[in-house]
Amino acid sequence: MPELRQNPFTKQWVIIATERAKRPHDFVRKNDNPVTIPSYVANCPFCPGNEHLTPGESHSVHRNGKWQVRVVPNKFSALSSEGELSRMVDGLKRTVNGVGIHEVVVETPDHSQTTALLSEQDIEMIVRSYKDRYFAITDDTRVEHVTIFKNHGTSAGTSLEHPHSQIIATPIIPPDIRTRMEVALRFYDEHGKCIFCKVLMDELAEQVRIVHETQHFVCLVPFASLTPFSLWIFPRRHMASFGEIQPEEMLDLARMLRIVLAKIYNGLANPDFNYVVRTAPGENRYSRYYHWYVSVIPRLTKVAGFELGSGMFINPTIPETNARFLREVDVSNL
Amino acid sequence: MPELRQNPFTKQWVIIATERAKRPHDFVRKNDNPVTIPSYVANCPFCPGNEHLTPGESHSVHRNGKWQVRVVPNKFSALSSEGELSRMVDGLKRTVNGVGIHEVVVETPDHSQTTALLSEQDIEMIVRSYKDRYFAITDDTRVEHVTIFKNHGTSAGTSLEHPHSQIIATPIIPPDIRTRMEVALRFYDEHGKCIFCKVLMDELAEQVRIVHETQHFVCLVPFASLTPFSLWIFPRRHMASFGEIQPEEMLDLARMLRIVLAKIYNGLANPDFNYVVRTAPGENRYSRYYHWYVSVIPRLTKVAGFELGSGMFINPTIPETNARFLREVDVSNL
Numbered sequence: 001m002p003e004l005r006q007n008p009f010t011k012q013w014v015i016i017a018t019e020r021a022k023r024p025h026d027f028v029r030k031n032d033n034p035v036t037i038p039s040y041v042a043n044c045p046f047c048p049g050n051e052h053l054t055p056g057e058s059h060s061v062h063r064n065g066k067w068q069v070r071v072v073p074n075k076f077s078a079l080s081s082e083g084e085l086s087r088m089v090d091g092l093k094r095t096v097n098g099v100g101i102h103e104v105v106v107e108t109p110d111h112s113q114t115t116a117l118l119s120e121q122d123i124e125m126i127v128r129s130y131k132d133r134y135f136a137i138t139d140d141t142r143v144e145h146v147t148i149f150k151n152h153g154t155s156a157g158t159s160l161e162h163p164h165s166q167i168i169a170t171p172i173i174p175p176d177i178r179t180r181m182e183v184a185l186r187f188y189d190e191h192g193k194c195i196f197c198k199v200l201m202d203e204l205a206e207q208v209r210i211v212h213e214t215q216h217f218v219c220l221v222p223f224a225s226l227t228p229f230s231l232w233i234f235p236r237r238h239m240a241s242f243g244e245i246q247p248e249e250m251l252d253l254a255r256m257l258r259i260v261l262a263k264i265y266n267g268l269a270n271p272d273f274n275y276v277v278r279t280a281p282g283e284n285r286y287s288r289y290y291h292w293y294v295s296v297i298p299r300l301t302k303v304a305g306f307e308l309g310s311g312m313f314i315n316p317t318i319p320e321t322n323a324r325f326l327r328e329v330d331v332s333n334l
Numbered sequence: 335m336p337e338l339r340q341n342p343f344t345k346q347w348v349i350i351a352t353e354r355a356k357r358p359h360d361f362v363r364k365n366d367n368p369v370t371i372p373s374y375v376a377n378c379p380f381c382p383g384n385e386h387l388t389p390g391e392s393h394s395v396h397r398n399g400k401w402q403v404r405v406v407p408n409k410f411s412a413l414s415s416e417g418e419l420s421r422m423v424d425g426l427k428r429t430v431n432g433v434g435i436h437e438v439v440v441e442t443p444d445h446s447q448t449t450a451l452l453s454e455q456d457i458e459m460i461v462r463s464y465k466d467r468y469f470a471i472t473d474d475t476r477v478e479h480v481t482i483f484k485n486h487g488t489s490a491g492t493s494l495e496h497p498h499s500q501i502i503a504t505p506i507i508p509p510d511i512r513t514r515m516e517v518a519l520r521f522y523d524e525h526g527k528c529i530f531c532k533v534l535m536d537e538l539a540e541q542v543r544i545v546h547e548t549q550h551f552v553c554l555v556p557f558a559s560l561t562p563f564s565l566w567i568f569p570r571r572h573m574a575s576f577g578e579i580q581p582e583e584m585l586d587l588a589r590m591l592r593i594v595l596a597k598i599y600n601g602l603a604n605p606d607f608n609y610v611v612r613t614a615p616g617e618n619r620y621s622r623y624y625h626w627y628v629s630v631i632p633r634l635t636k637v638a639g640f641e642l643g644s645g646m647f648i649n650p651t652i653p654e655t656n657a658r659f660l661r662e663v664d665v666s667n668l
Contacts, residue, residue, distance in 0.1 A: 002413055004430040004432055004505070010509075020411075096337075176644055304485045
């Protein structure tokens with residue numbers, strides 16, 4: 001019998017389609033024509049020596065006199081960093097002019113790298129860059145919320161091979177964050193607890209969906225995982241905003257990210273994926289009821305008409321089976 | 335300057351990325367290797383003569399002694415049609431057993447057809463089959479809501495070439511319908527009007543996003559269209575439920591669907607697409623504040639990390655430009 005499960009943070013339902021359930025191995029990517037990616041590409045705007053192809057950098061981290069991580073404004077920015085915010089109401093038409101920040105985080109000078117294969121120290125520099133830019137951008141009074149995310153591979157929405165992530169700061173609170181805030185506030189009203197802390201505690205007690213634990217973070221497969229192998233990474237400590245992360249937690253998050261990305265790289269043969277940091281809006285940075293986390297979403301299935309029409313998903317895998325599979329993936333070779 | 339626009343039915347925001355805006359012609363599919371699809375495929379479960387490959391039909395429409403439309407249970411059903419509904423609560427874990435209906439509507443006996451190329455009469459038979467099955471399924475007391483949808487092409491989530499659509503009846507009201515109901519109810523409380531009727535009236539007065547009008551239906555590009563060329567088809571008459579559609583409206587909807595699908599077939603060179611009927615839940619069939627409609631969603635862009643993380647979309651096209659483009663696409667050759 002299939003089973004409908006509900007995400008406690010969004011109230012979204014997913015159909016866990018047990019009758020058509022696939023095994024984890026069915027999702028291992030078939031690389032019939034593996035391509036060798038070069039370390040340097042002459043016309044890649046993110047390769048060293050081509051710095052003039054991007055707008056001037058807003059941040060960088062250097063090692064041995066060379067940049068290791070570089071943050072630049074997105075040349076094809078979805079939002080404009082100039083101008084004042086204005087809102088228009090015309091009947092039922094609501095418009096805000098597109099003021100905001102859109103930056104690219106170049107994660108490594110090496111074009112051929114992939115985040116899963118970087119060292120802990122390299123990933124820590126990326127996480128630190130996220131935090132530095134997060135702070136600088138949140139200070140902009142026009143900004144209500146900052147989304148930090150990565151697209152890896154064409155199914156995940158990127159055409160640029162060079163490892164990079166992105167930061168988009170919007171003049172409104174995105175609806176998906178607002179929903180989580182509203183649900184979490186209702187839970188807090190009723191129970192006096194952070195719903196995210198509670199789920200984390202329950203999952204740690206149950207231990208069936210945990211993928212990996214570090215000193216400060218826990219990675220697990222959600223009970224109501226919308227798609228195969230999607231993952232949550234939670235800080236154990238209650239923090240509403242990613243901006244509150246402390247130095248030792250940054251190194252630990254780097255450790256966790258590396259292991260989790262390595263597990264999907266090894267276990268599923270380098271699938272396309274997205275990750276996204278779901279943090280509280282700037283004004284809610286000390287919220288007692290919201291708790292930031294990272295969602296990692298391998299892109300192994302297509303969204304079809306049912307999902308578009310209902311907001312429900314059909315997941316053809318069993319979350320507990322996927323968690324066990326990922327727990328057992330060995331990453332000691334990386 | 336880019337612009338953020340809000341969908342009045344869902345309160346979702348989209349970034350209309352004017353700076354990176356593409357022209358309609360940039361989305362015309364390149365068919366480098368057009369394949370000729372045969373009219374009959376020996377192992378296709380939906381081709382005439384292979385009826386034994388599907389479970390027994392729940393509905394069919396015949397012409398000249400042969401079936402023209404055939405509705406069958408989905409062999410790989412996401413839900414189980416047997417058993418009683420039961421709900422489980424275990425801490426924060428909410429589960430409903432997967433009772434429901436999942437059917438496939440085989441739209442034509444001809445494997446090589448595509449909906450856009452069928453005649454009005456053929457499409458009317460499909461619409462009539464939707465309505466007949468909608469009524470029969472809504473009668474099932476375990477069912478709270480029925481979603482009718484179509485996936486065309488691999489990007490839209492189907493691997494089966496033979497033209498077909500699907501019906502999924504769920505034991506819960508999907509979150510995307512619930513959101514629309516809640517927003518519409520608030521509007522009704524405040525204004526005593528259906529928000530959908532109001533938007534339709536405004537759009538008909540403004541005329542800049544209208545794509546096509548028939549006697550009973552209006553097709554338009556939403557002001558806050560999340561993706562390029564997505565479309566709404568509204569009945570002019572206030573009806574909460576698709577089940578309330580009358581015979582002359584069914585023929586007129588067939589006419590509208592044919593023209594709209596032909597416009598995207600001709601104008602964008604047969605893109606992958608989904609359509610979905612967004613109807614009220616059974617118990618709200620006479621609602622004064624909800625209004626059913628069809629969303630048509632060509633699948634021309636990929637959903638990336640920003641969309642997954644924020645629920646906001648970046649639309650690299652201008653809705654008004656897309657509406658004009660589609661208005662002008664000639665479909666008299668089909």
